[in-house]
Amino acid sequence: MSMRGSVDTSFQTMQRDLFNSGMAAHIGMNAFGVWLAIKNHADYNTGECWPGMRRLAELTGIGSSSVQRAIKTLIEAKLLRVDPSKRKGNTYVARERIDIRLGNRVLCTVVLDYVPRGLKKRLEEIEQGLTEGGKPELWAQVEIIPGPGFVWDEKAGMLQTKIHANEFPEAIADASEAQLQSTIVQRVLAMKSKAKAIPGSPD
Numbered sequence: 001m002s003m004r005g006s007v008d009t010s011f012q013t014m015q016r017d018l019f020n021s022g023m024a025a026h027i028g029m030n031a032f033g034v035w036l037a038i039k040n041h042a043d044y045n046t047g048e049c050w051p052g053m054r055r056l057a058e059l060t061g062i063g064s065s066s067v068q069r070a071i072k073t074l075i076e077a078k079l080l081r082v083d084p085s086k087r088k089g090n091t092y093v094a095r096e097r098i099d100i101r102l103g104n105r106v107l108c109t110v111v112l113d114y115v116p117r118g119l120k121k122r123l124e125e126i127e128q129g130l131t132e133g134g135k136p137e138l139w140a141q142v143e144i145i146p147g148p149g150f151v152w153d154e155k156a157g158m159l160q161t162k163i164h165a166n167e168f169p170e171a172i173a174d175a176s177e178a179q180l181q182s183t184i185v186q187r188v189l190a191m192k193s194k195a196k197a198i199p200g201s202p203d
Contacts, residue, residue, distance in 0.1 A: 017097065017098055017099055018032075018097065020099075021097070021099050021106075023077065023079075023097065026077070027070075027073050027074065027077050027079070028070075028073065030060070030062055030066050030067075030069070030070045030073075031069075031070040031071075031073040031074050031077075031079075033059075033060040033061075033062070033070075034056055034060055034062075034067055034070040034071060034074065035070075035074055035079055035080065035094060037051065037056050037059040037060055038051065038056070038080065038092050038094045039094045039114055040059070041092075042093075042094060042114060042115075042116060043116075044116045044117050045115070045116075045117050046093075046115060047093045047094065047113050047114050047115035047116065048091050048092070048093055049091070049092050049093075050089055050090070050091060050092070051092070052089060053067050053068065077097075078095060078097065078111050078143065078145070079094065079095050079096075079097065080092060080093070080094055080095060081093040081095060081113065093113050093114065093115075094113075094114040095111055095112065095113055095114060096111070096112055096113075096114055097109055097110070097111050098110045098111075098112075098123075098126070099147075100147075105147065106147035106148065107146075107147050107150065108144055108145060108146050108147050108150065109144070109145040109147065110126060110142050110143075110144060111142060111143040111144075111145060112126070112141065112142045112143075113141075122141075126142070149161050
């Protein structure tokens, strides 16, 4: 008896957070399928890929116009970067989103490029950086999106909010202002601010 076929154990990942956060439902299954198809083409070392509309339509089973709408949705959701300048057609880089929460409240979202090489290590460094602090260079490579009710103060280098402490989860309802300012989010955003001063850091 022989068995044909194979199991692909390569480097593609799928963030469960897209389901937990409701982002998968928000972008819809067409966009979600196109996102996975683009990730399937990602270069191991750079994350870049160049699938055409026809190829993405073949892979997802949807029409070219639906693929175009899905790509627009992914860009707006910060799940895709598109660079039209490198070669004929578009260069795509899929992106991952990680929500940072206290209870059910999203404090901020960390967005990073899907580059298979070293991705596991980068995610581990981000997790460590969120709890212990990390190198500014790490945060120079990601984008921080403040959650609802929060504003990023560039001058102060701090995440600010007018949300009353009682609206936060019970675990921090009694926290002092000083304690709130020392949360993992403050640490992340402070590092992001410092990273901008590093020569060669992306905007």
